Amino acid sequence: MTRAPRAVTIVGASLAGLNAAEALRREGFDGPVTLIGAENHLPYDRPPLSKQVLAGEWAPERVALTDPEELEEDGIEARLGVRATALDLDARELTLHSGETVAFDGLVIATGARCRTMPGTDQVGGVHVLRSLDDCLALRADLEAMPQRVVVVGAGFIGAEVAATARGRGLDVTMVEALPTPLSRVLGDEMGEVCAEVHRDHGVDLRTAVGVERISGDGRVERVTLSDGSTIDADVVVVGIGVIPNTEWLDGSGLEVDDGVMCDASCLAADRVAAAGDVARWPNALFGETMRVEHWDNAAQQGAHAARRLLDAAAGPFTPVPWFWSDQYDRKIQLAGRVRGDDEVRVVTGSVDERRFAAIYGRAGRIVGVLGFNRPRHVMRYRALIEQGASFDEALAAEF
Amino acid sequence: MRIVVDFDLCESNAVCMQIAPDIFEVRDDDFLYILNETPGEADRARVEECVQRCPKQAISIAED
Ligand SMILES: Cc1cc2nc3c(=O)[nH]c(=O)nc-3n(C[C@H](O)[C@H](O)[C@H](O)COP(=O)(O)OP(=O)(O)OC[C@H]3O[C@@H](n4cnc5c(N)ncnc54)[C@H](O)[C@@H]3O)c2cc1C
Ligand code: SF4
Numbered sequence: 283m284t285r286a287p288r289a290v291t292i293v294g295a296s297l298a299g300l301n302a303a304e305a306l307r308r309e310g311f312d313g314p315v316t317l318i319g320a321e322n323h324l325p326y327d328r329p330p331l332s333k334q335v336l337a338g339e340w341a342p343e344r345v346a347l348t349d350p351e352e353l354e355e356d357g358i359e360a361r362l363g364v365r366a367t368a369l370d371l372d373a374r375e376l377t378l379h380s381g382e383t384v385a386f387d388g389l390v391i392a393t394g395a396r397c398r399t400m401p402g403t404d405q406v407g408g409v410h411v412l413r414s415l416d417d418c419l420a421l422r423a424d425l426e427a428m429p430q431r432v433v434v435v436g437a438g439f440i441g442a443e444v445a446a447t448a449r450g451r452g453l454d455v456t457m458v459e460a461l462p463t464p465l466s467r468v469l470g471d472e473m474g475e476v477c478a479e480v481h482r483d484h485g486v487d488l489r490t491a492v493g494v495e496r497i498s499g500d501g502r503v504e505r506v507t508l509s510d511g512s513t514i515d516a517d518v519v520v521v522g523i524g525v526i527p528n529t530e531w532l533d534g535s536g537l538e539v540d541d542g543v544m545c546d547a548s549c550l551a552a553d554r555v556a557a558a559g560d561v562a563r564w565p566n567a568l569f570g571e572t573m574r575v576e577h578w579d580n581a582a583q584q585g586a587h588a589a590r591r592l593l594d595a596a597a598g599p600f601t602p603v604p605w606f607w608s609d610q611y612d613r614k615i616q617l618a619g620r621v622r623g624d625d626e627v628r629v630v631t632g633s634v635d636e637r638r639f640a641a642i643y644g645r646a647g648r649i650v651g652v653l654g655f656n657r658p659r660h661v662m663r664y665r666a667l668i669e670q671g672a673s674f675d676e677a678l679a680a681e682f
Numbered sequence: 683m684r685i686v687v688d689f690d691l692c693e694s695n696a697v698c699m700q701i702a703p704d705i706f707e708v709r710d711d712d713f714l715y716i717l718n719e720t721p722g723e724a725d726r727a728r729v730e731e732c733v734q735r736c737p738k739q740a741i742s743i744a745e746d
Contacts, residue, residue: 578737579697579735579737607695607737616695656712658696659696659699659708662699662700
């Protein structure tokens with residue numbers, strides 16, 4: 283019989299980790315809670331890093347999710363600038379990069395993900411990725427220098443937001459996307475095309491169905507060479523080609539890792555070990571699918587769920603309808619559910635031409651997703667239908 | 683308990699409305715309206731869930 287932990291160590295001091303820590307206290311857990319984080323910052327919010335902070339509208343301090351006083355009040359110890367490098371489940375011990383070992387009883391794995399990079403660009407100045415506050419401030423400084431041309435590699439959500447923010451600063455932006463239609467795998471061709479049009483309308487030079495061969499320059503980036511042989515002059519390049527879950531430190535621990543830490547339906551990876559956020563993969567019974575979700579809401583919810591699960595097996599399975607938002611120009615784009623490129627899509631309210639609409643996605647007779655352009659109310663209503671397992675016909679007939 | 687929303691922070695993503703549609707409503711004008719500023723104690727757990735889940739930390743509870 284497993285028991286509840288007497289102390290909980292959380293590796294990864296960001297959104298999922300902090301929510302786990304806070305949830306432990308909310309649930310009345312009174313043992314020691316320790317957050318171990320590789321960054322030198324207390325937990326902070328990442329979404330503004332491609333939006334308000336990058337735009338220069340917010341001071342960087344505004345992204346803080348907590349402060350030392352609050353942590354102290356909650357009895358949460360934060361060890362910052364500390365990276366875990368190994369996990370020994372038998373000895374119940376963590377190794378830190380300093381070589382120090384620390385014992386743990388309960389563990390939450392919340393090490394998130396890092397950006398995929400373009401090989402061979404480490405030594406080239408002016409080439410950025412965007413994941414951390416430090417990344418954001420470095421990119422912001424480069425944008426403030428009013429570069430002639432910004433090239434964004436990858437038209438996913440992060441790339442799209444960076445393009446929008448850079449256009450908002452009045453900069454020339456070229457965005458390069460390997461797929462024929464941006465976001466087609468997440469939104470389908472039709473809605474991906476709507477996103478593409480939004481960028482073109484805002485003056486982004488969007489190049490699709492073409493890869494990036496090379497990013498080069500003498501010390502600092504000068505040009506981007508595409509797979510069709512053409513080149514684009516560039517003074518700043520932002521690479522947004524997806525993320526990789528931070529699981530290397532779990533190698534040899536015996537935990538199963540397959541594009542994320544494998545958990546059971548309740549987010550447990552081993553006895554008294556749970557995982558949450560961008561790093562966690564688990565079977566979501568609501569969709570009959572094993573998933574890893576890279577969204578804010580999921581990290582917050584799953585962090586809290588992992589904490590509850592450690593305390594009590596009755597916490598049960600974690601079965602959310604994934605949901606996220608993306609702000610680009612004056613559009614608030616939201617997607618809830620699990621959409622595939624070949625799902626049936628129907629606009630249910632508003633008009634695509636006005637860029638203010640909601641569209642729902644159906645598969646095998648069920649509603650599986652909803653996309654909103656400046657339609658938050660509808661997205662939440664349809665999200666509730668997805669949660670209830672409503673049929674596609676029911677959803678089509680619903681009026682909100 | 684009285685619900686306070688910082689409308690400078692709120693971005694109308696309607697997370698709160700999904701949890702407590704009888705208390706929060708994002709209308710067609712894209713603004714959030716508080717339908718019931720002083721819900722009873724029976725609603726406390728749901729309101730606290732809204733406070734916790736609001737991505738902007740825009741909601742708080744005043745005890746007066
Ligand atoms: C620029 C940007 C914009 C975004 N915008 C949106 C948005 O608009 N909407 C949305 O829904 N989502 C958005 N997201 C996604 C959202 O921020 C993430 O889903 C969320 O941050 C995941 O939280 P997490 O705690 O799981 O992981 P992370 O935030 O990645 O945190 C993991 C932490 O663990 C630390 N760590 C890693 N390895 C170790 C180790 N071995 N030892 C100790 N510490 C370690 C890392 O340094 C990091 O601090 C955005 C993300 C970014 C980067
Ligand atoms: S959840 Fe927060 S940001 Fe969203 S509508 Fe409610 S108060 Fe506003």
